[in-house]
Amino acid sequence: MNQDTPMLPSIEPATLEWREGQPVSARFGDVYFSRENGLEESRYVFLAHNRLPERFANLKAGDTFVVAETGFGTGLNFLATWQAFRDQAPSGARLHFVSVERYPLTSDDLRQALSLWPELESLADELCEQYPPLVVGNHRLVLASGDVRLTLYFGDALEALGELTFEADAWFLDGFAPACNPGLWNTSIIEQIRQHSRPGASLATFTAAGYIRRALADAGFAVQRVPGFGPKRDMIRGDLPPDGQNTGDGNGSILVVGAGIAGSLLARNLADRGRTVIVADRGEAPGTGASGNAQGALYAKLGVQFNDQTRLSLAALLHAQRYYPANTPRVWHGTGLLMMAGSEHERLRQQKFLQQNEYPDRILTPVSAEQARSLTGVPCPHGGLWFPGSGWLEPYRLCTTLLDHPNIRTEFGFRATRLLPCNNRWCLSGEGRQDLIADAVVIAAGHETRKLMPVLGEFRMKAIRGQVTSLPSGALTATPKAVVAGTRYLNPPMNGLAVTGATFDLHDSDPQERLSSHQENIAGLESMIPGLLSCDDLASSVSGRVSFRCTTHDYQPVVGALVNGDGRVLDGAWLFTGLGSKGLMWAPLLAEHLADCLTGQPAALPRSLARRVDPKRCLAEPVDTGVPVG
Incomplete structure (x- = not known):
């Protein structure tokens, strides 16, 4: 590897020259936007x-309009x-913007470039607040309250x-001029x-090059050359023929x-849509x-190899x-949050991790024992x-x-007994309760999920018992x-108690x-942080809680369409489970992805990462679907 090339997962940022207060690409020698x-x-x-x-004005409540772009640039x-x-656009309509950038601006450069447009200040501030660290791959930003x-x-x-999985209503074919890129x-x-x-x-692009016009026409677009902006004489616009269907x-x-956590995040995501x-x-x-513990830590143990499993964990952590x-x-x-190198094995693992990867400081940074203290x-x-963006939740x-949302109706105390398809809908029966009927169903019932799946076959899921301990803050030195x-793990105290665990x-x-x-x-806490506990006999006087985490054979979540034992998809039925002990980390991104699938919107997960969580892989004897197992 070239010594000047950053190691994954970091991505090389754009190098800018500022000319009369405006950004210019040092790499391509071209402006990001018109000087005029x-x-x-x-x-x-x-x-x-x-x-x-006019197309925005013609949308209806519930419609989503998708714009795609080939160069994000300054945003x-x-x-x-x-x-x-x-x-x-009318209230209730939504915009989804898909964009790609090979050389993204740093957050400082992004703020400086967008500061040129005071009328966009409130939008630019929200974008800059959510702008991700410069690591390769897909990032989903939810803005304007969804x-x-x-x-x-x-x-x-x-x-x-x-x-990426999406279908665009309009294209911005951006990026630098063909001669530059x-x-x-x-x-x-x-x-x-x-x-x-x-x-x-539809599509539009700055360029008017003949070979680009011909390539777009060959792809089925009706292409026109139209007057350009400012000194640019011509540009291109084009359209695909409509098919008359409602999309x-x-x-x-x-x-x-x-x-x-999984069901609540998904329900809120869908309700907000x-x-x-x-x-x-x-x-x-x-x-x-x-999900009932008083405290839960948000963290990920990122792999030494930057493979798809690590990519998925990193994407989930950053989204959360x-x-x-x-x-x-x-x-x-x-x-x-500190991920402590508390054993020789973990110390060597972290050392190898740092040697083979380069992460922005916004995500993590190595610290000494003194700095950790x-x-x-x-x-x-x-x-x-040290993970500066992590922490803990209640x-x-x-x-x-x-779950506090007008589009969400809750049915608590519902002891489900059977889930079956009924007249192209789904019906959930419960002990002594009226059946619940809906157009689609998502089973997000943790370790109880398999009992409710209306299919035969063996699925590789299991429950793991975990007990946490709540320590009085007075018992800590x-x-x-x-x-x-x-x-x-140990959380800062809340209401006089600090949660540690779990078994x-x-x-x-x-x-x-x-x-x-x-x-x-x-004993595990005392071994990790010797001298932290002020007395020896705490176990008999503390409180705690037992719960059962659902995990899978490969310790990866399960998110996607429900399949039967033969690998056939059951229309309108979905799974969201297998989050193990890191539900707080996994659930926001996976809820976003599953809501995308349910509503037909651009998917939050790239195809390579969606395969990691596909339910088909959990079949004990899966059919040959092309989905990697393990």
């Missing part, structure tokens, strides 16, 4: 020639589109179009653009079985199962770090990896907060001010608290 008036240029080239203002085109959508979504892929355009303009890209276009889709997302009701959701749970309140502060700030505590407030005997209050994770009890179905499990947690 970049915002008016975006409006003229992309918005006007895709007829976006000016996106903000101009967002502003026009905000001003023209009315606007941005799928931003950092990487090669052809790779992105092969990975010929790799962006080739027949493979044009073919992908056509494949990702809905009937009736709306529909508005059928959705039944979510389970009111834990205008869908009617029924949530059924056997408990008398939200989060009475594995954006989601909770923006949407549930009252139950989010952004204290930061300063950051966490406890006597850490070892250093480790899971029970989180579930309660998420120092008060943690950040989460410490290692052989155990990992395979093949153990005992639902009762056990003294031995408290002793195990306390």
Whole structure:
């Protein structure tokens, strides 16, 4: 590898030159936007020639309009589109913007570039607040309280179009001029653009090169050369013929079985998109199962190899770090988190991890034992990896907060007995309760999920017992001010108690608290942070809680269409389970992805990562579906 080339997952940022206060690409020697008036240029080239203002005005409540772009650059085109959508579209309509950028701007450069447009300040501030660290792959940003979504892929355009699942209503064929960036303009890209276009889709681009016009025409677009903006004499616009079909997302009701972290996040996501959701749970309140602990840490143990498994964990962690502060700030505590190198094995693993990967400091940074002590407030005997964007949540209050929405109806105390298809809908029966009927159903019932799946066959899912221990803050010689994770985790105190744990009890179905499990947690904590506990005999006087986490054979979640034992998809039935002990990390991104699938919107997960969570892989003897197993 070239010494000047960053290691994955970091991506090389754009190198800018600032000329008279405006950004110019040092790599390509081209401007990002017109020196005369970049915002008016975006409006003229992309918005006007895709007829976006009038198309936005003609949307109906519940419609989603998808714009795709081949070069995000400074984000000016996106903000101009967002502003026009905000001003023209009716209440209840939604905008989804898909964009790719091979050389993304740093967050500082992005802020400086967008500061040139004071009228976009409020939108630019929200974008910059959510702008992801510069790591390769897909990033989903939820903006304007869910009315606007941005799928931003950092990487090669052809790779992105092969990975992303969406159909666009309009295209901004941006990026630099063909002479500066010929790799962006080739027949493979044009073919992908056509494949990702809905009937009736439009396009516009700065360029008027003849070979590009011919390639777009060969792909089926009716192409026109029209006057350009400012000194540019010509540009191109085009359209695909419509097919007369309605491409709306529909508005059928959705039944979510389970009111834990997964079910609550999914229900809220769908409700925010205008869908009617029924949530059924056997408990008398939200989060009475594995999501009912008083405290839960948000963290990921990223792999040494930057493979698809690590990519998925990183994407989920970053999305969760954006989601909770923006949407549930009252139950989010952004204290930061230390992943302690508390054993020789973990120390060597972290050393190898740092040698083989380069992560932005916004995500993680190595710290010494002294730095760890300063950051966490406890006597850490070892250093480790510091995650400044992590922290902890209150899971029970989180579930309660998420389900408080007028589009969500809750049915607690619903002891489900049978789930069956009925007249192209789904019917859930419960003991002594009226049946619940909906157009689609999602089983998000944790370790109870398999019992409700109306299919035969063996699925590789299992329940793992976990007991947490709540320690009185007075029993600690120092008060943690950040989460410490290692052989155990320890949260900062809340209401005089700090939660630690949890046990990992395979093949153990005992639902009762056990003294031995408290002793195990306390011994693990004392080993991780010697001297933290002020007395020796704590186990007999502490409280705790037992829950059962659902996991799979490969310890990856299960999110997608329900299949039977032969691998055949059951229409309208979906699974959302297998989150293990990291539901707080997994659930926001996977709920976003599953809501995309249910509503027919651009998918949050690239195809390679969606395969990692596909339910088909959990079949004990899966059919040959092309989905990797394990």
